[in-house]
Amino acid sequence: MSVATTSTSRGLLFGVLASLAFSTSGAFIKPLLESGWSPAAAVTLRAGIAAVVLLPIAVVSLRGRWAALWRARWRVLGMGLIGVAGTQLVYFASLQRIPVSTALLIEYLAPLLLVGYVWVTTRRAPRAVVIIGSVVAILGLVLVIGPGALGAAVDGLGLFFAALAAVGCAIYYVIAARPSDGLPPVAFAASGLLLGSVVLGVVGAVGLVPFEFASNSVALFGAEVAWWVPLVIVAVIGTAFAYVSSIAASEMLGSRLMSFVGLLEVVFASILAWILLGEALTLLQLLGGAAILAGIALVRSEKQADAPLEPGSVDELATGQIAVISPGPAPALARDTIADGDPAATVLTAPGATKP
Structure with missing residues (x-):
């Protein structure tokens, strides 16, 4: 088995684990939102706690190579901001004007943006298998989120904000996929989350977005627990672990393929909502999940020798070729309640996820 094949297999494993981890946020953040927390407050603390959890590990991983963090300063700024x-x-702004399902559907069009980006920057049209895989995956996304998301929105500004979220999600994958240059994924994730949480906190403090907390206990899977219990769980699993895994996977797979793997987040979120919250899992959603898997398989099947290599992927480095590297989540969500965006919280009742 070649080095490129081995690294891609590992990347797919990390990518699936990241999608599964991001998908847990909806089930654990939803109780907080129902008890009076605003999405911005929940996701700010979530990112901040995750950064604190990762910082000791990040410091150890950077021992003797702090220069790598300085070299990656623009990458860190891009990830955080x-x-x-x-x-x-x-994403929050879009939720104030359009349905959650519509916002989710638009945001998760990020893989199509990356397919188009590679097409434009390399001036080489994607092979038919990639185009077919893209269509199949997006159709699967529509089935998982709900066909009602199509045409449900009428607010132009809301659609614009959702489109910006899709661009931001795509940029997240591009940033994550860039060569690490010696910066460990855990250090990159910790610094990006720390910066992002500070920015979100400032935005909330000045009143640009609703920032509300509640210290009362919350109902979690039939039991009353302290408010910090679900927050810590989602910070450790759905944020810290998810971001590190997602960044590692992006470096191995490249931005385009990883963005398609990230669609599994909505599939896992629907399954977890069914298991943990008792929300019905319909036949259409099951078919949609199968379609997303098929789309990922089709995109992955494109032969690297005949197609543009993914920016920053290990496959690219293993073959000794040079690919165009672009400048550059996510959001984790829940269904029909309200969610944030890729790396964030939710309040939806349609599948949600994170991330980004």
């Missing part, structure tokens, strides 16, 4: 904070802020 766009991948963590900016994407979620415009």
Whole structure:
């Protein structure tokens, strides 16, 4: 088995684990939102706690190579300002004007943006298998989220904010996929989350977005627990672990393929909502999940020798070729309650997820 094949297999494993981890946020953040928390407050603390959890590990991983963090300063700024904070802020703004399902559907069009980006920057049209895989995956996304998301929105500004969230999500994958240059994924995730949480906190403090907390106990899977219990769980699993895994996977797979793998988040979110929250899982959603898997398989099947290589992927480095590297989540969500964007919280009742 070649180095490229091995790294891609590992990348797919990390990508699936990241999508599964991001998908847990909806089930654990929803109780907080129902008890009076605003999405912005929940996601700010979520990112902040995750950063604190990762910082000791990040410091150890950077021992003797702090210069790597300085070299990656623009990448860190992009992750914190766009991948963590900016994407979620415009996603929140879209939720104030259009249905959650519509906002989710638009945001998760990010893979199509990346397919188009590679097409434009390399001036090489994607192979038919990639186009077919893209269509199949997006149709699956529509089935999982709900066909009602199509045409449900009428507010132009809301659609614009959702489109910005899609761009932010795409940029998140591009930033995550860029060569690490010696910066460990855990250090990159910790610094990006720390910066993003600070920015979100400032935005909330000045009143640009609703920022409300509640200290009362919350109902979690039939039991009353302290408010910090679900917050810590989602910070550790749905944020810290999810971001590190997502960044590692993006570096191995490249931005385009990882963005398609990220669609599994909505599938896992629907399954968890069914298991943990008792929300019905319909036949259409099951078919949609199968379609997303098929789309990912089709995109992955494109032969690297005949197609543009993914920016920053290990496959690219293993073959010794040079690909165009672009400048550059996510959001985790829940269904029909309200969610944030890729890396964030939710309040939806349609599948949600994170991330970005």
